[in-house]
Amino acid sequence: MRSVKDILKSNVLASKTLNADLKTTPYTDPGLPIANQNYETTDQLNPAATFKCPICQDRGILLEGDVAHPCSCMLMKKMENQFRHARISRVLKNCRLEKFRFDYYAPEMLDKPHCEGAARALNAAKSFVEECQQNPHGLGILFTGPVGSGKTYLAASIANELMEAQLQVLFLVVPDLLDELRASYKSEVNEMDLLDTARTIPILILDDLGAHNYTEWTRNRLYSIINYRMNELLPTVITSNLSLDEMEDYIGVRTTSRIIQSSRVFRLTVEEDIRHQMYDEREGKK
Numbered sequence: 001m002r003s004v005k006d007i008l009k010s011n012v013l014a015s016k017t018l019n020a021d022l023k024t025t026p027y028t029d030p031g032l033p034i035a036n037q038n039y040e041t042t043d044q045l046n047p048a049a050t051f052k053c054p055i056c057q058d059r060g061i062l063l064e065g066d067v068a069h070p071c072s073c074m075l076m077k078k079m080e081n082q083f084r085h086a087r088i089s090r091v092l093k094n095c096r097l098e099k100f101r102f103d104y105y106a107p108e109m110l111d112k113p114h115c116e117g118a119a120r121a122l123n124a125a126k127s128f129v130e131e132c133q134q135n136p137h138g139l140g141i142l143f144t145g146p147v148g149s150g151k152t153y154l155a156a157s158i159a160n161e162l163m164e165a166q167l168q169v170l171f172l173v174v175p176d177l178l179d180e181l182r183a184s185y186k187s188e189v190n191e192m193d194l195l196d197t198a199r200t201i202p203i204l205i206l207d208d209l210g211a212h213n214y215t216e217w218t219r220n221r222l223y224s225i226i227n228y229r230m231n232e233l234l235p236t237v238i239t240s241n242l243s244l245d246e247m248e249d250y251i252g253v254r255t256t257s258r259i260i261q262s263s264r265v266f267r268l269t270v271e272e273d274i275r276h277q278m279y280d281e282r283e284g285k286k
């Protein structure tokens with residue numbers, strides 16, 4: 001994985017190249033007919049245009065006299081793309097809320113509680129995706145439930161849909177995060193990169209906050225992520241197969257308490273592990 005610092009560095013290089021190019025070549029958009037090459041002309045033609053970036057009005061550059069500087073939105077976009085490719089696994093990229101399958105929760109429609117729990121969790125996921133686009137500082141979600149109950153599916157769907165809506169999301173699998181933090185223990189630079197990014201990214205997904213081998217040191221790192229995000233009102237989506245009591249035992253009372261304060265909690269249950277059901281489907285046993 002490339003560190004955030006590397007990403008920033010390469011972006012600065014790209015910006016310098018852009019600056020150099022801009023000084024010699026006028027900016028043109030090959031997608032537009034010659035008469036519309038000037039963006040201001042385009043804006044005048046379409047005064048109701050709304051911009052994703054109000055600072056640069058989606059030009060990607062800011063002019064200071066004759067000198068063009070890259071807008072901060074370009075850096076954000078670049079980082080977002082890095083995370084999009086680096087962080088969400090291939091198998092989870094296709095998860096979408098609209099493809100959520102209730103039939104896994106009620107085989108023969110006999111088990112209503114499973115289905116009701118799933119419906120509440122799905123609705124919460126949908127509301128979260130909508131709310132994040134209106135208000136970036138709402139509550140997060142904690143999905144609890146046994147292994148194979150669809151928690152990661154919901155969390156990955158949320159991540160995918162928010163990324164599609166151009167929001168910055170970081171999807172971290174907790175055991176991998178712990179490994180990375182341990183591995184970066186001796187190189188402070190990388191550790192700060194990962195920790196800082198996890199702390200400050202607008203939306204963080206922590207998948208599988210489970211019964212891992214937490215040390216006092218990793219517990220403290222986890223606390224610093226959760227605590228920072230709670231104080232800055234940055235929403236976090238967490239999946240865990242631990243009960244709240246177990247969570248206190250594994251990651252500590254103060255971190256668990258902050259998760260509860262900053263999240264809505266939804267429990268998913270199933271009769272049979274969904275991965276086993278999918279296996280049976282695939283192998284034609286249903």
Ligand SMILES: [Zn+2]
Nearest residue numbers: 053056071073
């Ligand atoms: Zn901009």
